[in-house]
Amino acid sequence: MFVPRHPTVWAMAGSLLLAPGGLAAAQTPAPDAASQTEESRPEKSSTQGNGAQTPAPTQEAPDGHVPYTPPPEEAAQLPPMPVVDNEEARKEADGLTRDFRHEVPVALKVSTARKTAWIALARQQLEQAGYVIDRPQVLVVVDRNPSVQRLCLILALPNDPDWQVIGSTKVSTGTTGRKYYYITPTGVFTNTADRLGYRALGTKNENGIRGNGIKGMRVWDFGWQWAEKGWLPSREKGQIRLEMHATDPVYLEQRLGHTASEGCIRIPASLNVFIDKHGLIDAEYEQWAAVDMRFKALLRPDRKPTAISGVAVVVVDSADYHPDSDKTAALKENAGPSKLAARG
Structure with missing residues (x-):
């Protein structure tokens, strides 16, 4: 980690932030950076004369990371992405649902209303991001609504509106009212070969907290993302390193279901193992594991990858969901001419 001159040090639950002059800074973790225990790692940002933040150049991430472009000979060796038809995908999802009930003891039921809302909001985020569902695949949908704080595994199907719920648990996303805590951004965040995630070492910080959970827990890295500063009324934005990971099994996992993180997505240990x-x-990681030892070393040797694996985590906010808005607008639109006709 880059350590600036004369840093100010803040110790937080599960994290250690180093910052010059009150602004947190960090560098991208190396592929083997499992020793890091912080959650979101705010990045230094330059400011313009009016105090607005200057976005990093688009051709290079703010941490200096340039997306890896494989040599043609390596790309040619990649195995194809698994593809099954919708019927086979549903059977695979049914099997995962049965496994979920046995392997994730903290599983929660999903009501029809929640399923409808999460699918509608996920579709909205996918459309805004230009992410096309071109094959049956699992989406990890996270609802950051402070009164909900849930994650749902959903089978997304091309050309079929009836998407299928696999399982759901409580999570914790970014909170407000605490300095240097960010609000988890909504959007589509992908686990691609541009970045290599890591595994927790299970080490404790100076507060005795295992920020990423016990040794071996997976940490999925979604790169630098803009997020609102939860401690500022203006909700000015800064950049955080967005990750999804387990949390301390003794002190923090029992608090899942409430906003608590610095911006990352905290999940139960049993769900971490299930997804892993x-x-x-890991659809793209599985492809690269065939030609790149780094990816092979990261993935579990006892894994049973599903044929409906995907790459996307979709963060939504059900506080923005208004199921009757379209219906109400349609009724108003239809009511207009009728009233005019009656007057005429």
Whole structure:
């Protein structure tokens, strides 16, 4: 980690932030950076004369990372992405649902209303991001609504509106009212070969907290993302290193279901293992594991990757969901001419 001159040090639950002059800074973790225990790692940002933040250049990430472009000979060796038809995908999802009930003891039921809302909001985020569902695949949908704080595994199907719920648990996303805590951004975040995630070492910080969970827990890295500063009324934005990971099993996992993180997505340990073991968002990592030892070393040797694996985590906010808005607008639109006709 880059350590600036004369840094100010803040110790937080599960994290250690180093910052010059009150602004947190960090560098991208190396592929083997499992020793890091912080959650979101705010990045230094330059400011313009009016105090607005200057975005990093688009051709290079703010941490200096340039997306890896494989040599043609390596790309040619990549195995194809698994593809099954919708019927086979549903059967695979049914099997995952049965496994979920046995392997994730903290599983929660999903009501029809929640399913409808999460699918509608996920579709909205996918459309805004230009992410096309071109094959049956699992989506990890996270609802950051402070009164909900849930994650749902959903089978997304091309050309079929009836998407299928696999399982759901409580999570914790970014909170407000605490300095240097960010609000988890909404959007589509992908687990691609541009970045190599890592595994927790299970080390404790100076507060005795295992920020990423016990040794071996998976940490999925979604790169630098803009997020609102939860401690500022203006909700000015800064950049955080967005990750999804387990949390301290003794002190913090019992608090899942409430906003608590510095911006990352905290999940139960059993769900961490389930997503990892079944490769639910490792579709691209599985391809690269065939030609790159780094990816092979990261993935579990006992994994059973599913044929409906995907790459996307979709963060939504059900506080923005208004199921009757379109219906109400349509009724108003239809009511207009009728009233005019009656007057005439």
